[in-house]
Amino acid sequence: MAQHATKALSHSLLSEDTTNLNAAPEKGWSNTSECLEDSLPASSDEVLRWLFGQRPSLERLEAAAAWARIILSEDTLFFEGARWQIALCQATLGLVALEHKEYSAALSYFEGFRWHAVEQFGASSQAAADAEMCLGRACFLRGSYDQALMRYERAIDSAFLAALPNRPHLVRVLEDMLNAYEHQANFEQVCVFAEHILDYWKQADVIDTVRLLQVVIRASNAHALLASGQEATQLLKYAWSFLPSTAEGYAAYEVALLLTQALVKAQEGVFVEATQYLLQAQAIGEGSRDVPPQLQAELLIVGAELSLLQRAFGLAEQYLRRYEQLRTANPFDNARLQSRAMAVQGRLMQGRGELENAAAVFLSGISLLTHQGRLVPESAMLREYLAELYLQKAQADSAIAQWLEAAREYAFVFSQDHPSTLRVYVALAKAYSRKGTYSLASSYLDFVMSMLQAPAAQTYSLQLLLVEALEVKATLLLNLYRKTEQEEPLAMAWAAVQSACAKVLSIRQSVHTTEQWLSLHHRFERIAELGISVAYQQYACCNDNQWLEDAFSMAQSGKEFVWEPVAFRRLYLKMDMVKRSRYLYAHCLEQTVKYQQTLAEATLEVRASLLDLTKGVLKADSAYYNNRSNFLPDSLQRFLAYTPVSVHGITTQMKKREVLLDYYVGAEAVYVFILSKYQPLDLVEIPLDFDLKSLIHQTVSAIVGRTERMRSFYEPAYELYLRIFQPVEQRFPRRPELIAVIPHSYLSDIPFEALLTTLPKPQKADRVCAYDYLVKRYAFYYAYSANHWKASASAAGPWWERQSYVIIPSDDKLTRGLEEARQVSRLLGSAILDRRLTKKQVLDSLSKGYIVHIVGHSLAAQGSVIHWRGLSGDSSDHLYVPDVLAQPLRASLVGLSACETALPSHYHPYGLSMARAFSYAGAACVIGANWAIEDASSQRIMQDFYELLRKRKTDSKPQALQAAQKSFFSGCGSARGHPYYWAGWRLFGNASAFERPERRAIRGASRMVRKALRRLPSAM
Structure with missing residues (x-):
């Protein structure tokens, strides 16, 4: 595509020059003898202007050549200045020879021009340098790029670059050199001369956009081939800045497409920006007739590749179908483009599980490129995909063979230290490690890491590759320990994990998009899992509890990588x-x-x-x-720098009969950290030899769907208890009353309260209220992380400083909700906020309230939003997550009596649930619903919950919720005893009951105040 684009821009440039040549004859020029004497160029600089800049009309050029021949035919050597006049005559004849493409004759004339210039002014003179540039131009046009560069390099020095603004026509010399270096595949020099040219255009009064774009495109291609993706992107953005906002046509289309490709090839995870340029190129192409079909086809392939990277498989298939339609309507022969289409097709098949068909497509693409007779990067790319497919089929030897061939091809096309080659080396190390060939795997990794320590390798994508290499290294050493049981590999594995963590944290400083942040978070989670596994093995070796604490810190870091909003709530x-x-x-x-x-x-x-x-x-x-x-x-x-909470920092704040369970989901196991006040930290490893996701989905679906076939509920609910909770329960030092759960990933979906400790008897399966729910044993509450658990304990201020508020719904039809609001208001003595207030007034009340209870509508599918129609009467007054996060909350308790307010965050278009937003904003405790709750059950549970807290009949908020739930399903029939009606409520954060001073303490304080206020005896 780059070659095609450069040809098109060159054609545009040459068309401009041809117009100048064929312009009307200059005024006053004819074949009369009185004009011939003035037809020759007056100086060597004018020769260069004729050669590189605004050339004269063809008529004047022929007149000058005629006069030059007349002069050279006469004996003029005895006249003063005759030598220089002869030199200018030879230069003129050289120019005419170039016009007629007589390159040998032109070189001969320019050699004479140079000889006379040296004889007249010396070899270091400006005239001699100008003559060398004429020779360089002739060599370049003849295709002798080595000779052209030799001639040009003799003429160019620092003085030449400094004088360039005064001799703008000589920028063509730099363009010739850039093109010559490109033909030699000397991309470092291409980048150097592109910088010189761009420096000139930045200072020029008038910019030739076509020539500027030509240079930028070639320089960006050179940077891309040198794996300098950031520089390529910056150059193209510089070019894009010269295009008007309503740019149309070929140039705008080409730059937008190249920007998309540069952003994708840079492998920096900036897919949103790449998508923006792709869509702009697509819009330009649809409105322009200048774009050739082959370039349109390339856009469709880039769109398919970009969609595939973002897991938008349906969109990738659409791009691929559009490409085939275009190729059928406008046949063209481009094996490299077709191989890229086959790569996308094969990966889509692989994603659907059609492994044999995918392998056949990859092999066909390799065969297609092999027939071209030269190696290209696309062939190595196809071999990479084929190797991954073979590894998926457990054919390790075939995968290694393909990766070795891919590495050889990348090294031939680029170099051995090119990022593409290094990436294949990391893949080879991973494959050899799985095969047990640890020494060979280690040698590949050591080479990669040595290359990526260089100062030039400090880009975002290359540092991510270094993190991956460290991760593979740690995995290799862990596997080596399991095989040999020697402690040295384990210590080295821990060092590799620590290095990977430190590198990720340093990369985080250069993150500039949210998608990069989230991608880095997922990578850090993998490294944290590896660190937990290594630390657990170390603990098994030496029985030192410090290793469990290190594992616990690693788990916290993996969860709280995105730490800022949590930290803000404390500061x-x-x-x-x-x-x-x-x-x-x-x-x-x-x-x-x-x-x-x-x-x-x-x-x-x-x-x-x-x-x-x-x-x-x-x-x-x-x-x-x-x-x-x-x-x-x-x-x-x-x-704000994140520091994990120590085990001691948590256990000192725990109650006597309380246990904290911190779950961490890995690829091979679930790790559960058990913390209690009077027992050292314990860790349970639950192997993932079963489909945990499916088990959770079955349980939750049966609850939310209110199934009447209770077997579809109680069987997965009981198995989930056996798999995920019973192994932990068996390690409890004593039976606790409170259990704080810190779930991770999809474990957030589990309703622990509704898990079953025994299977009901078949004849009693319809007695739902009598099931042995886990909530009958323990009072559960939740936290988003260990740091959140600790911070929430001291988040609320004194109760007597602030008021309590109840926010009522905007829908009068929600009669149960209105009644619930009135009951809670009566219990708490709270002020009621209704639709007569504006959104700003409601938000101000949130930041002042000690207890805030909100009753209303909310749906995760519409975003994390609480419907509120204030004075405006429309949706502009709805409360969204950003609105809540911007409030400095100090509430002791926020009750969200609305649907899906506590639904795990990965279901929300905002990425954060409403309950999580209130917690991050500073609320000590938040209670919300995990699914669409039923009004009547919500009213009763909330009323009982607040009444138990107000009358202090329980020692904690979780126990109040537990009692309210048990009271609900015990006192109603089997139909409403279904977990759907009561198990959706979750309490997050501070578990303590309301803090109110004792009456005796109040009376004592009053007596002290009265004594202080007694009038002192008057002074005598």
């Missing part, structure tokens, strides 16, 4: 910059998650709406990441 709650930053963080997350969900269902026909969404994501990211330093000064940044 400077009234600072505007913190509020603003929290708001922007939530907005970024919302836009990114919404984009990911929309893309998964997008079609080619919704380009305009998807383009608007990409612009929204990029605008949100720019507002947050680019201005983040303005919101968070360095001193505050350092204070």
